[in-house]
Amino acid sequence: MGIFRKLGNAIARFMYGRNGMDQLNTALLRGYLALFIAQMVFSLAKLEGGAMVCEILLWPLMVLIFFRMFSKNLYKRQGENTKYLNWIWGVKNKNAGAKARHADKDHKYFTCKQCRTICRVPVGKGKIIITCPKCGAQIHAKT
Template sequence: MGIFQRMKNGLIRFMYGRNGMDQLNRALFWLYIGIFLAQTVFSMLRLQTLALICEILLWPLMVLIFFRMFSKNLYKRREENQKWVNWWWRFKSRSAGARERHADKDHKYFTCKNCKTICRVPVGKGKIIITCPKCGAKIEAKT
């Protein structure tokens, strides 16, 4: 067995039972890269105060990334990751839904004030009263 194979096996044994890179760590890593690039640009532009602020942000971010990566408390790290994934999915689906609703010229969309449900009605019906299908609240609106 070669030296690289032994190093690989040692790394695998070391990482066994640890968190590794999950979606939240990848997002934190890309944030780190973005701040690092901003710090580089600020340094080249001789904006030392902004470069120093970026450098101050980089150190705790790097510590957090390594802490999460090498943590053996898998339950907590998976819980944090799941919260991040849920938030990111809601953010992406909300923006995709907004684009689709904006492109739809045959319907008008209203948001219920009570439960925030989006209600869709056809355009050109005049002034109507919409009943929310989720909570039953009445919405008076003009299509």
């Protein structure tokens, strides 16, 4: 067995039961790299204040990444990752839905002021009263 295989097996044994890199850690690492690049740009541009702020932010971010990666409290780390993924999914889904609603020329969309439900109505019906299917509130609108 080669030295690299032994090293890989040792790392795998060490990481057993630990969180490792999940989607939240990947996003934190990307943020860390962006801050690191910003620090380098500030240093090259002789802007010591910006470089110092970036350096102050880099250390706690690195500690957080390593803490999450080596944590054995899998339940808590998975909960954090799930919250992050739900938030990201909501942002992506909201943007995709807005694009689809904008592309739909056969319908007009209204948002209920009480429950924030999006109601779809055919275009060209004139002034109408829309009843929200979720909460029953009425929306007076022109299509």
